[in-house]
Amino acid sequence: MKQLIVSSKTREKKWALINQGKAERLELYPPFSETKVGNIYSGTIASIKPSLQAAFVIFDHGPKGYLPLKSIPSSSRTVHQGMRLPVQVKKDEEATKGPVLTGDIELAGKYMVYFPYTDMLRFSKKIQPGQRRRLKLWAENSLQTGGGVLIRTEAESAEEHVLSAELKHLKQRFHLLDQAFKEKKGCFLIERPEKFVEDVKDALIRLKPDELITDSVTVSNQFKSVISEMELETDLLLYLEDEDLFVRYFKEDIHLMMTRRTVWLEGGSSIVIDVLEALTVIDVNSSRQTGAKQQRAAVKDINQKAALESLRQMKLRDMHGIVLIDFINMEDQSDRNDIDRLIREEAKSDHKHVHAAGFTELGLYQLTRKKTKASYQTLYTVPCPVCSGNGHVLSPESCLLELEKELLSKRRMLEKVEIELTKDIHQLIKEDPAFIRWIEKELNLPVAFKEINHIHPFYRVI
Structure with missing residues (x-):
């Protein structure tokens, strides 16, 4: 259900x-x-970068938008700094990257997407050949005055008068947007879809x-x-x-579901998801299925489950950009081909475009997924104040080495050494008296310790 x-x-x-x-x-x-994707603005070109084949556009109170020059309608006059034009947000800003804009405005309806500036005709791949011919004939007759459309799958069951009514509505909507753009100067919001x-x-x-x-x-x-x-x-x-x-x-907490690093699969295997700056890496582990690593059928079964769960997690967490999946090694090429076919077939059900590039020479499976908005991690989390977003803190042993360096640098300013430290660091000192001997020999100072509570290994010289 x-x-x-x-x-x-x-x-x-x-x-x-x-x-x-x-x-x-x-x-x-x-x-x-709030997302700006789909919003239409009156924007002004602030600068043009020929090397990037793009312009940077002021369109609201946020950072400048990135506008590829190829997306500006050919009907526009020569593009120049200070030029005003309508733009639509394709991707939200994230971290240090500004939003991505397009000058090729698109207006979506139930049965089609209307492109007022582009002379094009495209169809959903799911439309049957017989219906495609019927819809193509209708579209060619309806678009004689200009513009283009992308016909959605839902149009298969729609009668032509219904399609014509929606196209007329979308054209009227564009006329109002164009009128609003021409009647007012400067940068402003023209339309914000609900x-x-x-x-x-x-x-x-x-x-x-x-x-x-x-x-x-x-x-x-x-x-x-x-x-x-x-x-x-x-x-x-x-x-x-x-x-x-x-x-x-929901059977689990949303935050836990969206950020959990390890996801268990049926049978005791798991996938481990690590989100990095430039890509996402998914590692497949046989985990509790001991003894199964050498069995071809068992490995293939684990990898199939991992492939399906990886694609589900991509949709659920809205992963985007480059994704690498490190499957358990499969020596037989036919098994790798089966996994590749499974991924490509399952990717068709994703509402965003997924490009499956197959296995690399190192045996990693690579794919990309379209990005349109900021990730959950960006919107709902902040870097940990303890580890600064690294996911790790110094071990008690490392803290003890840092303490030695600090004491050495301050030895001429100290008359005695009083150290507040957590129990785990203090325990290391108790187990190995070499630290005390080092203080007595190198620093020639009396030392006292005081245990404190802290959320991670910590010390302070007072």
């Missing part, structure tokens, strides 16, 4: 897809970091869940008409309990 869980009771809006009791997709909309509602509608139409469960009467009424209009066989349930909807339907 597919369930679409939609929560909008709190300031943080969120929705999730649960398939056969397992979470497959989770989308969060934190109030402290991202949360639009995303849920899109998921409802595309995923066709068996149940849609929401904790809001308003949201329930909004989607009741969508279910009726699209003739979906989706039961609409209204959740009115005081307990949080996601706490009720």
Whole structure:
């Protein structure tokens, strides 16, 4: 059973897809970091970088946006500094990187995406050849005045007058946007789509869940008409309990689920996920399946489970960029081919584009996933004040070596040595009196120790 869980009771809006009791997709909309993706602005080119084939654009109060020159409509006059043009946000800013913009505006509908500046005609790969011919004929007749469309899979079952009505609506919407851009000067927001509602509608139409469960009467009424209009066989349930909807339907804490490093698989094997600056690495471990490493069938079975779980975690955590999977070594090429086919087939169900590049010479499987917004880690976490985001702190042994260096550098300023330190460091000193002898010999100072509590190995000379 597919369930679409939609929560909008709190300031943080969120929705999730649960398939056969397992979470497959989770989308969060934190109030402290609203996405700009899809927003359309009036922007001004601040600078042009020929070497990058891009321009940097001022469009709101945040950092400048990165605009590839190839995305600027050919109908525009010569691009120059100070030029004003409408731009749409494709990717949110993250860390030191500014947002990515496009000048090729796109307006999405239920059955198509309209491109007012681009003369193009594309189709969803899932549309059958017979329907493709029918839709192509309709589109060619409808686009004689210019513009282009991407026909979605949902258009297969739509009659031509319905498609024409939506195209007319999208053209009218663009006319109003263009009018607003021309009537006002400077940099300003032209349109901000209702991202949360639009995303849920899109998921409802595309995923066709068996149940849609929401904790809001308003949201329930909004989607009741969508279910009726699209003739979906989706039961609409209204959740009115005081307990949080996601706490009720999720089997684990969301933060733990999104940040857990080790994910256990059925049978005792696991995958270990490490998010690095430039890529994400997923390591496959046989773990508790002792003795299975040398068995070809067992290794292949573990790798198949790991492949499926890795792709599920990519969707769930919205991993993006380069992803490397270190599978358990498979000596037979046919086994590697089977894993490759499994990944490519499963990647088709991802709502974002996934490019599977196959196994490298070192046996790592490489793929990339499209990025459109900041990661969960960026939005919801801050670097640990103890380890500064490294994930590690100095060991008691290392702290003791640092203490020696500090005492040596301060020996001419001290008349006696009084050290506050944690129990683990003090225990090392008790077990090896060489440290005390070193102080007496090298420093010729009396020393006293005082144990303190701290969250990690720590010392302080007072």
